[in-house]
Structure formats: structure tokens, C-alpha cells
Amino acid sequence: MTHARLQRQLSAYLDGELAPAEADEVRTHLAGCTACREELSRLQHVKSLLQRLPERSVPRELWAAIHPRIGSPPTATVESLGEVFRRMLRRPALALGAAVLIVALVAVPLVRGRIERLRAGEVGADLFVREHALASADDPLSDRAYLGLLIGDANLALAGTPREESQEDR
Amino acid sequence: MSRGGVLVVWLVTVLAVPGLGAPARPPWPSAAAAVAAMLMAPALVDYEGTKVLSAVRGDRAETVTALESYKRLGKLRLEFLSPESVSGRLIVDDGASSWQYEPSYHLVIRGPSFLRPPGSPAQAQDILRGYLVAVLGAEEVIGRQTIVVAMEPRAGGAGRRYWVDQATGAVLRMEERDATGEIVFTSFFTRISFGLNLPPALFRFHLPAGARIISLFLSGDPVDSPAALRRQSGFGAAMPASLSYGYRFRDGTVSRFGALATSAATYTDGMRALTVYQTPSTKMAFPRVGMQVKLEAADARLLDLGYVRLLIWQWRGITYALAGSLPAAALIVIADEMTSR
Numbered sequence: 001m002t003h004a005r006l007q008r009q010l011s012a013y014l015d016g017e018l019a020p021a022e023a024d025e026v027r028t029h030l031a032g033c034t035a036c037r038e039e040l041s042r043l044q045h046v047k048s049l050l051q052r053l054p055e056r057s058v059p060r061e062l063w064a065a066i067h068p069r070i071g072s073p074p075t076a077t078v079e080s081l082g083e084v085f086r087r088m089l090r091r092p093a094l095a096l097g098a099a100v101l102i103v104a105l106v107a108v109p110l111v112r113g114r115i116e117r118l119r120a121g122e123v124g125a126d127l128f129v130r131e132h133a134l135a136s137a138d139d140p141l142s143d144r145a146y147l148g149l150l151i152g153d154a155n156l157a158l159a160g161t162p163r164e165e166s167q168e169d170r
Numbered sequence: 171m172s173r174g175g176v177l178v179v180w181l182v183t184v185l186a187v188p189g190l191g192a193p194a195r196p197p198w199p200s201a202a203a204a205v206a207a208m209l210m211a212p213a214l215v216d217y218e219g220t221k222v223l224s225a226v227r228g229d230r231a232e233t234v235t236a237l238e239s240y241k242r243l244g245k246l247r248l249e250f251l252s253p254e255s256v257s258g259r260l261i262v263d264d265g266a267s268s269w270q271y272e273p274s275y276h277l278v279i280r281g282p283s284f285l286r287p288p289g290s291p292a293q294a295q296d297i298l299r300g301y302l303v304a305v306l307g308a309e310e311v312i313g314r315q316t317i318v319v320a321m322e323p324r325a326g327g328a329g330r331r332y333w334v335d336q337a338t339g340a341v342l343r344m345e346e347r348d349a350t351g352e353i354v355f356t357s358f359f360t361r362i363s364f365g366l367n368l369p370p371a372l373f374r375f376h377l378p379a380g381a382r383i384i385s386l387f388l389s390g391d392p393v394d395s396p397a398a399l400r401r402q403s404g405f406g407a408a409m410p411a412s413l414s415y416g417y418r419f420r421d422g423t424v425s426r427f428g429a430l431a432t433s434a435a436t437y438t439d440g441m442r443a444l445t446v447y448q449t450p451s452t453k454m455a456f457p458r459v460g461m462q463v464k465l466e467a468a469d470a471r472l473l474d475l476g477y478v479r480l481l482i483w484q485w486r487g488i489t490y491a492l493a494g495s496l497p498a499a500a501l502i503v504i505a506d507e508m509t510s511r
Contacts, residue, residue, distance in 0.1 A: 113429075120430040121455025124491070125473055127427050128480055131389065132445040132493035134282060135436040138420070139443055140209050140289035141297075141321075141332070143344060143357045145236050146223050146477060147284050148248045148261045152270050155279040158427065159384050161272070 010040050014047060123158055130154030201303035202294065204319045204334060209289025211339035216241045219362030220251075225476025226354045232476060238359075244285040245373035262375040269375035278377060281386045300324060300416055300440025309333060311342045312359060323439055325416030327496050328354065338364055346477065348497050355477040389434070392421040396435060399424075403433035405450050405488070413437055413504050415496060417444050430454055444494035446508070451489045457482055465502060467509040472498055485509050 012018050013026045030036050088095045133150040136142050199207065218239040224231050234256060237249040244265035250256040258273040263283050270279040297303065306318040316333040323329065326349070333343035343358035377383070393399050396409035399422030412418045417437035425432045432449040460473030460480070470483035481492045481501040490508065492501050 116429045117453060118455050120428070120449075120453060121457050123427070124430070124449075124454050124489070125457045125459045125480055125482065127388070127425065127430070127432070128445070128447050128482075128491045128493050129473075129475065129478060130386075131423075131425055131432075131434055131447075132443065132478060132480075134284055134389070135434070135445050136443045137284040137286055138436075138438070139441050140286065140293055141330070141341070141344075141441060143223065143355075144240075144246055144285065145221050145234075145238050145248055146225070146355070146357060148246075148263075148268075149223065149234055149236075149250070149256065150475070150478060151268075151281070151284060152250075152256070152259055152261060152279075155270055155281065155386055156272060156275075158386060159277065159279055161275050161277065 007036055007039060010036065011043055014040065014043050126154040126157035130158065198305045198308065198317055201305055201319070202298060204305055204317060205294045205297055205303055206291070207339035208319070208332065208334055208341060209294055211288075211335075211341075212240070213243060213288035215338045215340060215364050216366055216368045217338075217340060217362055217364050218366060218368060219359040221357060221359050223357045224355070226352070227474055227476040239368055239372060241368045241370070241373055244283075244287060245370075246285055247373055262373060264373055264375070271375075271378065271381070276378065276381050278381045278383045279386055280383060282389070296438075296440040297321070306331075308336075311335075312362065314342060314362075316342055321441070323416065325414070325439065327415050327439075327500055333358075340364070346495070349499075388425040388427050389423040390425075392423050394421055395419070396422065398422070399433055399435055403431065403448070405433070405448070409433075409435040409446065409448075410508070413444065413446075414507060415439060415500055415504070417504075442495055444492065444496065444504075447489075447491040447493070449489050451484050451487050454489050456484055456489065463498070463502065465509065466506045470502075470505065472501075474498065481505055483509075 009018060009022065009026055013023060016023075018026065030040060088098060130151055133147045133154070137144075137147060216239075218237070220235065221238045222233060222235050224233045232253075234253065235251040237247075237251065239247040246261070246263040248259075248261040250259040260269075260271040260273075262269045263285050265283050265285050268281050268283050270281070271277070272279070301321040301323055304320050306320050308315060308317050310316070311333045315336045317336055319332045319334055321330045321332070328346055328348050331345045331347070332341050334340070335342050340362075342362065344356065345353050346355040348354050390402070393402055396411055396419055399409055402422075403424050409419065409422065416439045418439075420436045420438045420443070422433065422435045425434055430449060430453055432447050435446045435448075437444045437446070457471060459482070460471045463470050463472045463481070465483055468483045468485050470481055473480040473482070477495055478493060479495070479498055479501060481498070483490055483505060490505070492505055494501065496504075
């Protein structure tokens, strides 16, 4: 086990939570590691400080406030939502903002779907040519250099950087 | 008979029987042996050479020059030299994946390998079943002896001609002609060196510092029946088991690119591939590429890339595309056949 992993186990070692074999391993490591011994000593100090703190019981009033709310319907939330709605009606700007937000939440997926459809229309031909060229690789007498050229051009288009026509191409 | 009489008889016989007295022609291999040699070549030789590719697109030809290096079994390196638009492009395929480097964008695109293991006897049989293969003769190409092999699809369509190096089986030159006999694609080596046992490091891709990397592995695992493809894609009309021109179903995959899911059924005539794509029209706008053509049931677009043609049309909520090296008229026949089912 590494030093770092053993160091992370010091707290569990101090609390006696390690298996005997793991505890032995930590003990052996401590014998030869000054840094871990210092870390263990710091942990022991913190633990002794915590043990010296007095125990406090939970105030009765706190439990009395929590108990009646367990199992009752969340009316407060409903009331607060109604209150928010009434407040919005009293402030038209807020209502308009909320309406715009709702429309945006509905419209964004629609618009995104439309954009994706248009993009698919743009690159669809390149996608088909590329996949066909890959399928043509099973033809044992096809020209590999030409397949590489077709696949390479289509790859560029799919990556959003189509091959530009040069003077020679024109 | 006098000595003069013997000479006269010999002269008359030689003139009357063509070929007699000429040096004996070395026997050409049979068509089956030629195909077997071509398929086995990738298992036997490494090579490095300069290749010129020329594809006719409409009324113009696009010519591309590349350095092509191949190492057994199934490693390829392509460095494109010209035209300017592809100059500097490097593709390294190690048999597992391919790496494409575009220096002008400082971009690396990683995708599936497009190399396959050397051809098998079963593949040779497939080719001989689907094609009429004939050895036409012998010719010299870049100083090497080759045999010329013609392959014509039995079901019709474009034919191919290969110049096969007699010593290695490697194809030094290739032509593809359309149904009218016009050459639509050629590729030939202008220089080649064999058996160099090229260093493996040449076929390892070294990522340029700071380059952007994009991975494009778009297709899922292939399925082996049209019904399984339909189930996997969850959309689309039934894929036929066979198409015109001797094409039969080979395999199918579903490709995903962003939100676009497409089913691709690949058919083969024993050698060439024909791919039928289907995708819901709600997911893909109709591509405005190529020229408009008319099908019986719909309008279509035809994109002619020279060696590969793409026919796209929409019908009953599905966008279809056919990709193959068949002539445009043949693609239209298949498209009409599919939409009339």
C-alpha cells in the first residue's frame, strides 16, 4: 500500500475501525514514517479535544415545533405558490417575464430539433458517401487510395470544415 | 531434295501458318489464377509508390496524386501531394483504426480502418460467379510485365480492367468503364518499389502537438439480415433481400451522427458494394445537392462524385439514399423498384 493511502487510513486506525491485517500494515508503516506519526499525533489531539466537549441535550421546544409537521400536507408550499401567482398578476412585467420563460422552454427544443434537421440535410450526403466508402472496403479489388480520399473529404465535411475547391479543381 | 528446295518449302510453310517460327509466347494464367493472384498480393508484398487517381465527374476529370505505402498484413499510409485542396493530407491506417491529419486545420480525425484482410478463395469464387473474367493479354507498365484482366458484371453495369504485375500480383493500373465504354475512373502507379520490408514506424500515427482530435466512429455492430436491421433501426420500410443487377444483401448497420440515426443496408454483386440508406424525414431535411432527377413516385437528387454516385429521394416520411458505382440510370431503376414495392 502507498504512503498516501496509508495516511488516509490513519483516522480509521485511531478509531479502531480497520481490519487486523490493515491495522498491522498501518502500524508497520508508522514505525518507519515520521510524517504519518506526526499526522497521527495531530488526529489524537483533535480527538481528545472533541472528547472533552460537554454533551448537550436537544431543546424540547425544537422537537415540539418539528413533530406536528411530520405527515401533514405541504399546504404552506401550495399557499406560497398561490401567493407568487397573485403577486405576479399584480406586477405585469413579472408575468410577462414568466410567460416568455415558459415559451422559451417549449420553443428551444423545437428550434433545436429544426436546426439539427437542417444540419443533417447539409451533411447527410457526406455521411452517406463516407459510410458507403467504408462499406466498399470489403471489395477486395477497390482502390484504397481513392477510398481514403472519399472518406477524408467526407470526414472534413462532417467535422464542419469542408474541403475547399482549389484553382486546379476548377 | 536439294538445299534450295528445303528453304523454299520452309518459307512457304512459315508464310502460310501465322505464328510459326515466332518465339513461343509465355502462357498467360487462367482467369481464376489471375483473380487468386490479385487477392493474395496484399499478403505477399510490401510496396511504396506514387499513384495518380483520376475520376470523371460530369464533363471534367479530377486528378489526385498520392504517395501510397503498404505493409503486410493490412497497414497503409497515404500522403496526398496534389491538387492543392488535399495537398499535405496524411492518412495512416494500422488495420484497427485510421488517422487523418489535415495540416491546414491542424486537425486529426480518427475513424474505423478501411483495410481488410487479404482476399480468400471464397471471395475469388464470388467474383467469378458475379463477373465474366478474362485475361486479355500482356503489357508493360512502368517497366514491369503485367497481364491485363477484364471483369464485366454478368448482370450488366460498369466493367473494370486491371493491369496485374506478373511477379507479385499487385495491381499497377486500373480502369473502370461505364456501360457505354467511357472510362470513368483510372488509377495507376507512376513509380513503385516492392519488397522493401517497410519500417513499422511508418505506419504508426504520431499526433502533432496541439492538434484538435475528432473521433468519428458512427456505425454500430453489423447485422446479417434485412429483418434484423429493421428491428435495430426501429424505422423504415422493409429492406429487400436482393436488388437488380445481381446485388444481394450483405450486412446492415445503424449509423448515428448527432441526432441523426440512419439505417444502412449494404448489398454486393460479389465485388462492389451498393448501400441503401433510410432515415426518418423528420430528422433530416432534404439535401439540396447534385442535380434533380425524376423517379416514378418522387423527385430525387443525383450527386455524381465520379466513381461513386448518390441518389437521394423522400417517400412516405422516409429519406432514402442509394450509394454505389453503378451508372445513374441503374440507380434510378433500383430506386423505382424500391418505391413500387
